[in-house]
Amino acid sequence: MIGLLTIGQSPRPDIEPGLAAILGAPTVCVGALDGVDVDAVTGESGIETRLADGSTALVRHDALGPLLQDAVDRLPARVRLAAYLCTGSMPAIGRKGLLLLDTGALLRGTVGALADRRRLGVLSLPSDLDTARECWSPYAGEVRCAAADPYGEGPDVRRAGAALAAEGAELLLLDCMGFTAGDRDAAARTGLPVIWPTGVLGHAIAALSATEKTVPVIGEGERV
Template sequence: MTRLGIITIGQAPRTDLTPEITALLPRAAVVERGVLDGLTRAGIEARPPRADEHALTTRLADGSPVVIGESLVMERLPGVLAELERETDAVLLACTGGFPRLEHAKPLFVPDRMIAFGAAALLGETGRLGVLCPLPEQREDTAAKFGRRLPAGARVLTEACSPYTGTGEELAAAAARLAAGGAELLALDCVGYTGEMRARAAAASGLPVVLARSVCARLAAEVLDSLDARTGAAS
């Protein structure tokens, strides 16, 4: 059986995330690791995001949310990735944040590109894409990330609602505002957003919604199935 490594930028296990991903990968065994594994909350909070870096939100092993800086992630991520590659056939980075290029020896699934290019492929040449991101301070970067991948005549609208601390009502209201602003398609740009949240956003907006975690899992399944077939042919 093919083994897929999942790296969260928080702590493993991610009981809010992994079951939805594994449901879409019935022929893969999953191995989880967290960039913050082994750190205490006090140690993490002693390294808040700097003013000049991207802020990211994630979840700790006890289920509580935390906001961290990209620099803390990048100090630890390469080592976690290298270790996990020794145990698996491919790795999924469970974060839609944009990171510098990571050295890897096996297939690496990067949601940042997968959700942005996927949404662009579904949008018309002059369409409006509504994107929901976790933090208000992420909205500008989110608009730029998707804007780079969209056709020249398309537009990006953004709203913020955390999948970890926001309520269902707040998420629905944000989705409705995007629809009222003219969005034709919604993208939930964080792997923390769940299938239930997608359904709520779709109901509130009346629009089709693409969910980062399922987009990544479905595309990963395509590659993992081919790895299975290759292994079977070799044997």
């Protein structure tokens, strides 16, 4: 069984079906905000995430570490492989015997391998648009950014992708786990290659879970 950690609330119907299509293995999703007073840990700035009712909230950075550690502790004991459902930088947490995948690190490695010396078009959440260029510039030859909202409250993915293509982008990055396979397909209508975080994560998990019985026990707080 594969553990999934969302910084919002579970379930994540926008992410779990895409992963299931790749993995073909059972998953269990735990949310950092499950059973939590959301108003007490959110604010005007932070990491945007989806709640169980489909709305979004900004989780304060200072609250994130303890919330995620509690979520890790609530994963079933038999879960030995888990992953963050977030493309941002996550705190160093974990538990003994759990291999915890940092999706943001996987995505940065993928972008660095594909976008070196190329013009990367980043489709960013509106709440992250101001920092998107700085975040991705170390991994690409040049970065252009446009706002797109997978949660249906802001700019359209297809239009944002078309705008970036018109600016000379050579490939597109969907910079949020909330972007679905449908969003990927909409961005791909530009004719450009699209980096889809759920696809990157799903195939990384599949590669590891093929040898899951041989995953070593690691120390608390260690992750990849």
